[in-house]
Amino acid sequence: MRETAAAFVRDVVRPAAAGWDEAGAYPREAVAASGLTGLFCPTGYGGAALGYPAGMEVFEELGRGDAALAFSLSMHNAVAAVVAGCDDAALRERWAGELAAGRALGGFSLTEPHAGSDATAITTRAQKDGGRWRVSGRKAWVSLAGEADLFLVVCKTADGPGHGDIAVVAIERRADGVSFPRRYRTAAAAFLPIGEMELAGAPATMLVPPGAGMRAALGAIDVARCDIAAIACGLHAEALDIALRYARGREAFGAPLLALDTMRFALADVLTDLEAGRLLYARAAERLGTPAGPTAVAHAKRFCPDAALRAAIACSEALGAYGWLDDTPLPRFISLAKMLQVVDGTAEVQRLVIGRELERMAETTDPTRP
Numbered sequence: 001m002r003e004t005a006a007a008f009v010r011d012v013v014r015p016a017a018a019g020w021d022e023a024g025a026y027p028r029e030a031v032a033a034s035g036l037t038g039l040f041c042p043t044g045y046g047g048a049a050l051g052y053p054a055g056m057e058v059f060e061e062l063g064r065g066d067a068a069l070a071f072s073l074s075m076h077n078a079v080a081a082v083v084a085g086c087d088d089a090a091l092r093e094r095w096a097g098e099l100a101a102g103r104a105l106g107g108f109s110l111t112e113p114h115a116g117s118d119a120t121a122i123t124t125r126a127q128k129d130g131g132r133w134r135v136s137g138r139k140a141w142v143s144l145a146g147e148a149d150l151f152l153v154v155c156k157t158a159d160g161p162g163h164g165d166i167a168v169v170a171i172e173r174r175a176d177g178v179s180f181p182r183r184y185r186t187a188a189a190a191f192l193p194i195g196e197m198e199l200a201g202a203p204a205t206m207l208v209p210p211g212a213g214m215r216a217a218l219g220a221i222d223v224a225r226c227d228i229a230a231i232a233c234g235l236h237a238e239a240l241d242i243a244l245r246y247a248r249g250r251e252a253f254g255a256p257l258l259a260l261d262t263m264r265f266a267l268a269d270v271l272t273d274l275e276a277g278r279l280l281y282a283r284a285a286e287r288l289g290t291p292a293g294p295t296a297v298a299h300a301k302r303f304c305p306d307a308a309l310r311a312a313i314a315c316s317e318a319l320g321a322y323g324w325l326d327d328t329p330l331p332r333f334i335s336l337a338k339m340l341q342v343v344d345g346t347a348e349v350q351r352l353v354i355g356r357e358l359e360r361m362a363e364t365t366d367p368t369r370p
């Protein structure tokens with residue numbers, strides 16, 4: 001699957017990405033033909049049934065091409081895996097095969113205009129109407145807004161504060177009461193539709209029951225955070241390759257740039273960060289689904305996008321003025337690395353998770369020692 005992803009990046013993404021941006025249209029057909037839409041789904045639904053470590057290698061390859069497209073595939077694959085593993089047989093049979101084949105796309109709606117990092121502050125509300133759940137509220141930062149066919153929506157089922165009543169429901173894009181009133185103008189990747197989703201009594205299928213929703217959402221987000229760390233490493237590795245190609249061929253003061261110690265020192269740090277990032281996401285992938293998973297993922301998500309941004313800037317500088325031209329993807333990479341810092345939880349949110357681990361560690365220290 002890693003080679004499939006590398007071929008997809010080489011043959012499809014790199015030649016076409018600029019055109020997708022100009023058209024402002026999500027490349028649905030290319031994504032469906034990629035063979036990368038059912039990475040974690042069982043083979044019975046046409047998926048690849050990958051384990052997390054193998055899946056993350058696929059995401060690193062995708063990050064070499066376009067981090068925004070890779071992010072959309074991360075979200076889609078998470079949704080496809082949840083639907084393929086859900087208890088609702090009708091929903092599973094209707095959607096799992098379609099999502100795994102890429103004929104349908106999946107989206108995930110948690111964030112609201114007033115609630116981002118503090119996800120427990122969401123107010124989108126599901127209510128029973130006869131035998132059927134209906135959902136009302138406004139979601140923000142919905143990726144694949146208006147494009148995905150099935151959205152997993154995190155919502156409340158009671159009016160009180162807190163997350164004791166939170167559930168996850170599935171809502172079809174074409175259902176009554178679903179609209180996408182606003183599309184954002186973003187700094188890069190104009191092909192990826194991101195915007196607001198309005199829900200006005202939209203019919204929904206209960207996927208994760210009230211009370212279990214926040215834990216289930218955080219489990220899915222942990223996988224997505226690990227994907228993002230791997231995608232960041234792909235962007236990082238590609239930026240370094242571009243800088244090395246240039247620094248090997250460009251001469252200054254009678255020698256290739258790469259012969260200058262100052263250039264080597266700058267790129268040495270880029271390579272050390274890449275090695276560290278790869279180890280962090282690989283270890284996190286092995287720990288996903290275990291009690292050690294959330295902290296391992298937080299370390300990787302905290303480190304890798306920041307390192308990718310540093311790398312994209314350093315590699316752009318290695319090209320001098322040429323690093324600022326649109327002839328290279330480096331200006332775009334800088335913007336996409338910024339995006340990777342925020343999606344699926346900022347570095348500060350990861351530090352909150354790591355902070356809880358620090359508290360646990362502190363409890364096991366010996367108070368009698370200085």
Ligand SMILES: Cc1cc2nc3c(=O)[nH]c(=O)nc-3n(C[C@H](O)[C@H](O)[C@H](O)COP(=O)(O)OP(=O)(O)OC[C@H]3O[C@@H](n4cnc5c(N)ncnc54)[C@H](O)[C@@H]3O)c2cc1C
Pocket residue numbers: 075108109110111115116117118140141142143144194339342343344345346347348349352
């Ligand atoms: C490209 C893109 C695509 C996205 N796609 C989706 C999607 O498909 N579905 C979805 O549900 N969401 C999506 N999001 C939303 C994303 O998950 C949120 O943007 C993210 O969780 C941060 O929330 P916020 O932007 O509201 O920032 P806020 O929560 O308002 O935070 C603002 C700043 O305050 C800091 N901060 C917040 N709390 C603390 C704290 N306790 N301590 C210290 N600092 C703090 C943050 O780190 C940040 O720097 C997307 C975002 C982007 C950029």
